[in-house]
Amino acid sequence: MKNPVNALKQTSERYKTLDAKDRKKFWIDGLLNNAIYIILVIFLIYTYMKNSNIASASSAVNLLNLVAANLPMALGIGGCIVLTGTDLSAGRVVGLTGAISASLLQATTYINKFYADMGEVPIIAVILLAMLIGGVVGLVNGFFVAKFQLHPFIVTLATQLIVYGACLLYYMSNGNNGQPISGLSDKYTNFVKGTILPKIGGQSIPNYVIYALIVLAIMWFIWNKTPFGKNMFAVGSNPEAAKVSGVNVFLTTVMVHTLAGITYGYTGFIDAARIASNTANSGQNYESDAIAACVIGGVSFVGGTGTIGGVVLGVVLLRIIFVCLNYLAIDQNLQYIIKGAIILLACSIDMRKYLTKK
Amino acid sequence: MKKMKRISALAVVLAMVFALTACGGKDEGKGTTAAPENTTTAPAADGEDTTTAAGGEEATTTAPAAGGEIAQGGAAEGVKVAVFYYNFSDTYISSVRTALDAELNAAGAVYQNFDANGNQTTQNESIDTALTDGYKILVVNMVTSGSSDTAKSIIEKANNHDAQVIFFNRAIEEDGNEGAVLGANDNICFIGTDAPEAGHLQGKMIGEYLLANYETVDLNGDGVISYAMMKGDEANVEAIYRTQYGVEDANAVLTAADKPELAYFDASSQSGYQVDMDGQWSAKAGQEYMQTNLSQYSEANNNMIELVICNNDNMAEGVVSALQAVGYNTGEEGSKTIPVFGVDATTSAQSLIAQGAMTGTVKQDAEGMAKAIRGMVESTAAGTPMADGIAAVAGTNDIYSVAEGVANKLYVAYSAFTGVE
DSSP, X not given: OOOHHHHHHHHHHHHHHOOHHHHHHHHHHXXXXXXXXXXXXXXXXXHHHHOGGGXXXXXXXXXXXXXXXXXXXXXHHHHHHHTTOOOSSHHHHHHHHHHHHHHHTBOTTOTTOSSTTOOOOOHHHHHHHHHHHHHHHHHHHHHHHHHHXXXXXXXXXXXXXXXXXXXXXXXXXXXXXXXXXXXXXXXXXXXXHOXXXXXXXXXXXXXXXXXXXXXXXXXXXXXXHSHHHHXXXXXXXXXXXXXXXXXXXXXXXXXXXXXXXXXXXXXXXXXHHHHOOBOTTTTTTHHHHHHHHHHHTTOOTTSSOOOHHHHHHHHHHHHHHHHHHHHTTOOHHHHHHHHHHHHHHHHHHHHHHHHHHO | OHHHHHHHHHHHHXXXXXXXXXXXXXXXXXXXXXXXXXXXXXXXXSSSOOOOOSSTTTOOOOOOOOSOSXXXXXXXXXXXXXXXXXXXXXXXXXXXXXXXXXXXXXHTOEEEEEEOTTOHHHHHHHHHHHHHTTOOEEEEOOSSTTOHHHHHHHHHHHHHTTOEEEEEESOOSOXXXXXXXXXXXXXXXXXXXXXXXXXXXXXXXXXXXXXXXXXXXXXXXXXXXXXXXXXXXXXXXXXXXXXXXXXXXXHHHHHHTTOOOOEESOTTOSSOSEEOTTSSOOHHHHHHHHHHHHTTOOTTTTOOOOEEEESSHHHHHHHHHXXXXXXXXXXXXXXXXXXXXXXXXXXXXXXXXXXXXXOBEEEEOHHHHHHHHHHHHHHHHTTOOHHHHHHHHHTTOTTEEEOTTOTTEEEEOEEEEOSOO
């Protein structure tokens, strides 16, 4: 970690040596490089001027909850993007693992129980199963990407279809006939939505926020402190060079996708209880927000660049857009346009950094 | 050596494919009632063609009818029927599919189901393929709801192959353009619901519920009920009607009893609803909107949302989940309940209503729909004109009614569901 005060001093020293033209460039670059933060702040200030409720504690808690729900998947998909790939199967995996989690953890008294004769299943077993299933899908993705040098886009496009088919069959099976799976047991609901933290501004902070922080810490550790994390960036920026310097490219690719799959499984487990209604369509398009969040946060499709902090920022920005547009009560048709424009703007400004570097 | 490797890889892939198909067949069998695993050859309808249905595990044997109300058992013996669903993942459509599979089995038809997965192009291509494959009766759940052009293009395809089309569920004509397609083609029919009816029923149910519980619902005692509205899809005709009539009809009931009209909770909103941006009618949208709303609107701020109207039950369940997170709608003694209304009467919504966590929904009769379709398949197979077939089906049960002035359009009634008989 650089000392921020020293860094600032250095910058000001450097600034003094610049001539008028370079100084102008310095400011413009500075503005553009931090454009995402600036957009964020402007957006918040504008919303605040129209509706001061945005600055309340309960609004902050709401934002925190939304970010916590969307963060783990973005962290998983971020790894795939670091490898210049992507993952389209994420949303469907959430749908499938959510269905399985919900069906295993229904209240024993529920009338339309999926597994009618099954007693109580330990929650920890179900969360592990969900993560295992997600991990297996990720493993398959990673295997095909690494073994056959296929682009992750096409591999995950294929697995996404397979997982969706499995999900549809699961909903039709056991006499469920495609009905939503609900009637979750109190234990499960409390595990996810219950709260052990004090209420803030009348809004409670559910447990899944704590779990999201744990996931965040684990992912930060993996990305920054393990050889696997270092290998991931090496493979992402130049697989040939990584191979020559002794990195096992095959294993790294498989592991990155498996890790991503595990985060989808986790998301499925959490979302099944958070949303409390599971249909075959649950999870559809989840990946689009997650991918957008990563790219907004500076995880570049160029490969080899990206930080955990960036992903968090991206998720926060997207959720702030969602909350602000609602607080502003903007016409819903316009919301699509605004969201699209902000994503495009944020990403292009961010990419500019890498383009000028090259 | 390398060749060996390739061959073994191929073998593995083939094994996987077979394993998948086998699994598919088994689960499909469970979903339908007593559909045998393997197909038998069915006598072809027109004698020209003696193939079995392409999707082996979907087609079934000629089981005798199990007490069908509409027609005698086996009336569609061996007739090839292709059924096109707009989306397998839709909850209500899944109920229809299960019921219709059973009905068609009972009728002895050889049928195959196609999933358009929400894409009209996919559906058109499936229709082309099925027509080439010799299917003469098409049962179509159009993807593009309310488009007469889409309907016309499907009818044209069918006419080129002398096939007949039974449309169901999703509207095939624009609003205000009734009879444009159905009136012009007597070899087709439509079985569906009157699109605005669900909204009307929901609105009436809400109005009546409010009159009976006005004081309890009006939490801040200002005499006006503030409501939130969750819309499923910005462009869907049904969603638009439900959004409109859910409120308008409730207001009509309220004003008739000298009560003020409902007030949208967010006075600065121009639309008066929140819509699922992905058009999925999803619980996620319901949950996230409601959670965000509740961060601004609460009893502590004296502006709590006092009523939530949702276009469907999935969104309603999401809303209930968000309300439960702040201690409402738990169904426990002494806890406050914000009335939440949906449409569809899914099993999970029914159980929420039983718990007291949700207040009411509108039921679409999936079995009634399937029985009507079976009736039409049988009468069409027997060569009965569509209009006569529709009249015959309408006579079998009170839930059916023939549309005014359009003899080949049948309505299946909705009914309000509040868990109280």
